Amino acid sequence: MSSRVSFDAAGHDLPDGSGSRPMSPDDRKPQGSEEGTPLARLLRSLATPDGIAILSLFVLVVVVFATFRDYGLGWDDYTHSQMGDLVLSLYGSGFRDQRALSFVNLYYYGSGPDILAALAAKVLPFDLFETRRLVDALIGVVGIVAAWRIARRVAGPRAGLMALLLLATCPIYFGHMFINAKDAPFAAAMTVLLLGIVRLFEEYPKPSPITVLLFGCGLGAAIGTRVIAVITIIPVALALVLMLYLDTRRASLRAALVRLGRFAFSVLPGLALAYLVMGLLWPWSITSPLNPLRAAEYFSVFFEKPWREVFEGRLIEVPDMPASYLPTLLSLQLPEILLALFAIGVAIAAIWVMRAALSPQRRAIALLLIASALAPIILAIATRPAMYNGFRHFLFLLPAFAVLGGIAGAWLWERSARLGRPALATAATIAAIGFISPVIEMARLHPYEYTHFNHIEGGVKSAENEFMLDYWGLSFKQAAQQLRERLAERMETPPKGRRWRIAVCGPHAPAAVELGPEFEPTWDISKADFALMLGTYYCLQLPAPVLAHVEREGVNYARAYDVRERSFSTLFAVPHL
Numbered sequence: 001m002s003s004r005v006s007f008d009a010a011g012h013d014l015p016d017g018s019g020s021r022p023m024s025p026d027d028r029k030p031q032g033s034e035e036g037t038p039l040a041r042l043l044r045s046l047a048t049p050d051g052i053a054i055l056s057l058f059v060l061v062v063v064v065f066a067t068f069r070d071y072g073l074g075w076d077d078y079t080h081s082q083m084g085d086l087v088l089s090l091y092g093s094g095f096r097d098q099r100a101l102s103f104v105n106l107y108y109y110g111s112g113p114d115i116l117a118a119l120a121a122k123v124l125p126f127d128l129f130e131t132r133r134l135v136d137a138l139i140g141v142v143g144i145v146a147a148w149r150i151a152r153r154v155a156g157p158r159a160g161l162m163a164l165l166l167l168a169t170c171p172i173y174f175g176h177m178f179i180n181a182k183d184a185p186f187a188a189a190m191t192v193l194l195l196g197i198v199r200l201f202e203e204y205p206k207p208s209p210i211t212v213l214l215f216g217c218g219l220g221a222a223i224g225t226r227v228i229a230v231i232t233i234i235p236v237a238l239a240l241v242l243m244l245y246l247d248t249r250r251a252s253l254r255a256a257l258v259r260l261g262r263f264a265f266s267v268l269p270g271l272a273l274a275y276l277v278m279g280l281l282w283p284w285s286i287t288s289p290l291n292p293l294r295a296a297e298y299f300s301v302f303f304e305k306p307w308r309e310v311f312e313g314r315l316i317e318v319p320d321m322p323a324s325y326l327p328t329l330l331s332l333q334l335p336e337i338l339l340a341l342f343a344i345g346v347a348i349a350a351i352w353v354m355r356a357a358l359s360p361q362r363r364a365i366a367l368l369l370i371a372s373a374l375a376p377i378i379l380a381i382a383t384r385p386a387m388y389n390g391f392r393h394f395l396f397l398l399p400a401f402a403v404l405g406g407i408a409g410a411w412l413w414e415r416s417a418r419l420g421r422p423a424l425a426t427a428a429t430i431a432a433i434g435f436i437s438p439v440i441e442m443a444r445l446h447p448y449e450y451t452h453f454n455h456i457e458g459g460v461k462s463a464e465n466e467f468m469l470d471y472w473g474l475s476f477k478q479a480a481q482q483l484r485e486r487l488a489e490r491m492e493t494p495p496k497g498r499r500w501r502i503a504v505c506g507p508h509a510p511a512a513v514e515l516g517p518e519f520e521p522t523w524d525i526s527k528a529d530f531a532l533m534l535g536t537y538y539c540l541q542l543p544a545p546v547l548a549h550v551e552r553e554g555v556n557y558a559r560a561y562d563v564r565e566r567s568f569s570t571l572f573a574v575p576h577l
Contacts, residue, residue, distance in 0.1 A: 049157035053148055053164050060141060060168050064178075068133040069126075070447040071178045072477025073510030079104055080181045081128055084114030090283060101284050105303065108295045110224035110282035113139060113185045129513065133178050136185065140177020143188030144168050146195045147399040151406035153198060154365060158413055163406025166338050169438045172390075173398045175450030179472055183395045186225040191399040193218030193229070194372055196270075197236060201365050204243065205263040216270035220277025224285070227295045231379070235371030239364040242353070246360035302386035308574075309388050310537050313466045315574070318388040323381045329391045329467070330377075332457040334398075337434030338405055339454075341412075345404030346370055348411055369407075373400035389471050390450075445552050448474060464555045465537075473507045473534055475550040475558035480514035482548030483530065483560040494518055503528035503563070505539035505571040525568045531561040538574045542566075 045051045086100035121131040152160025176184040196215030200207045222229035247256035279286035308315040352366035416427035442449045453463040494500045503525035504511045533539040535556035548560035
C-alpha cells in the first residue's frame with residue numbers, strides 16, 4: 001500500500017501525511033473539548049494558517065468582483081471573444097460550422113477561457129468584455145488556490161498560507177489574471193497540473209483514483225490551453241529518474257523498475273482523461289492526431305513579422321532579445337519578498353533533495369519543484385526564443401516561485417519562533433512590510449498592476465524609458481471615458497452627417513469598443529478630430545490640447561488630443577514598425 005508523504009518546512013517527518021507541523025500539546029486535546037461559544041470557536045479557527053488562508057481567498061474574490069469592470073481591453077480581446085463564439089458554434093452545429101478550426105492563428109491555442117466567457121455572457125448581467133474579465137480573474141484565483149494546496153501538502157499549513165499570499169500579492173500575476181486570456185489561464189492550469197503531479201509522487205507507486213483524476217484534468221487543461229505545457233516532461237522526468245535511483249539503492253534495480261511500471265500503469269487512465277479534456281478545450285487538436293505536434297512546430301519559430309520593443313533602454317527586435325531578458329525582468333518586476341523567499345526556498349529544496357534521511361518521494365517532490373521553477377528559465381536562456389511583452393509567456397513560473405517561497409517563509413517562521421518572541425515579532429514585521437508593499441503599489445497602479453516594477457528598478461517611473469509598460473493597451477479604457485466626459489461637459493457633438501474621427505496609435509478594436517459608436521477610429525491623423533495615443537515609445541506626444549490623460553506615478557499611459565485646426569502627418573515617433 002502507498003501512503004501520502006509530506007514534510008514540514010524543516011524537512012521533518014510527518015508520518016500521518018497531514019502536511020502539518022508536529023503536534024503540540026494543544027493539538028492533542030480530545031475532540032469536543034473546545035470551550036466557548038460557536039463564534040469563539042470560529043474565531044479561533046480563523047486565527048490558524050488555514051483559517052487566514054480561507055479568509056484571504058474570500059477577500060481576494062471580493063476584490064475581483066469589486067474591480068473586474070475597471071480593466072480595459074488589450075490587443076487580443078476582440079479576436080478571443082470571436083473565438084469563443086466560434087467554438088460554441090462548432091459544438092452547437094455538430095462540427096458542421098468549422099470556422100473555429102481556421103480562425104486567424106487562435107486554433108493553435110486552446111479556447112477554454114473563451115468558451116467559458118462566451119457561455120457566462122449568456123447568463124450574467126454584464127457585457128461580453130466585462131464577463132471575460134470576471135471569468136479570467138476567477139480562473140486566476142483557481143491558480144492561487146492550487147498553489148496554496150501544493151505548498152500546504154509539501155510543508156504544512158503555514159507554507160500554504162505564505163504561498164497564497166505571495167502569489168495573490170504579486171502585481172504581475174494579479175494584473176494578468178484579469179486581462180490575459182492565454183498566459184494567465186495557462187499559469188492556473190499548470191498549477192493545477194503541478195498539484196496533481198505532487199500528489200502522484202506523494203502516493204508513488206500506486207496513486208489514488210482521485211489523484212489520477214486531478215492529474216488528468218490538469219494535464220488536459222494545460223495542454224489544451226498552450227501546447228508548451230509539454231515542458232512539464234522535464235521536471236517530471238528528473239523526479240522519476242531520482243526516484244528510480246533512490247529505489248534502486250534501497251532495494252534492487254528490478255524492484256525499482258517494477259514499482260516504476262506499476263506507477264506508469266496507474267497513470268494511464270489520467271493520460272486518457274487528459275486527451276479528452278484537451279480535445280474539449282482545444283477541438284482543433286483532435287481533428288488530426290498530429291495537430292498538437294503541428295502546433296508545437298508552429299510555435300518553435302517566431303511566427304509574426306518582427307517588431308522592436310524597449311529593453312534596458314534599447315530598441316531591440318523581439319527575436320534578438322538577449323539571454324538576460326527573462327532573468328532581468330523577473331528580478332525587476334517581482335516583489336522583493338517573493339524574490340528573497342524564492343531564492344531561500346530553492347536552497348531549502350536542494351538540501352531536501354540531498355538529504356538521505358528523507359524518503360525517495362519527498363526528495364523527488366523537492367526536485368520536481370526546483371525544476372518546475374528553474375528548467376523553463378534555463379531553457380529560455382539556452383535557446384533564446386523570441387521574447388516580448390515582458391515575461392507574460394512565463395507567468396506559469398510564478399506559482400512554482402510562490403510555492404518555494406512559501407516553504408522558505410514557513411521555515412524562517414519556525415526558526416524565528418525557536419529564537420523567542422522578539423525574533424518572531426521582527427520576522428512578522430518584515431513579512432507584513434513585504435506583503436503590504438506590493439499591495440500598496442497595486443493600489444497606486446490599478447488597473448495597470450501588470451506594469452509593476454519593484455524598488456530594485458525604482459518603480460514604473462524609473463522603468464518608463466527602460467522597459468515596456470502598458471504594452472497591452474489597457475489605458476485606452478480610461479482615456480476614452482475621460483474624452484467622452486470632456487466632450488459632454490463642453491456639449492460638443494460630432495459634425496453633422498458623420499461620426500467623430502479619432503486617430504488611434506494602439507489597438508484599434510479595443511479603442512472602438514471603449515469609445516462607442518460616436519467615434520470612428522482611423523490611422524490617418526491628417527483627417528482626424530482627435531488622437532488617442534498610448535504613452536509608449538512608438539506613439540508621438542503631440543503639441544496639441546490634451547483632453548484626456550491617464551497617468552500613474554508620473555508616467556504617461558495614454559492621452560487624447562484635440563487635433564482639430566492642427567496639421568500632423570503621422571501618429572508614430574518611430575517609423576517602419
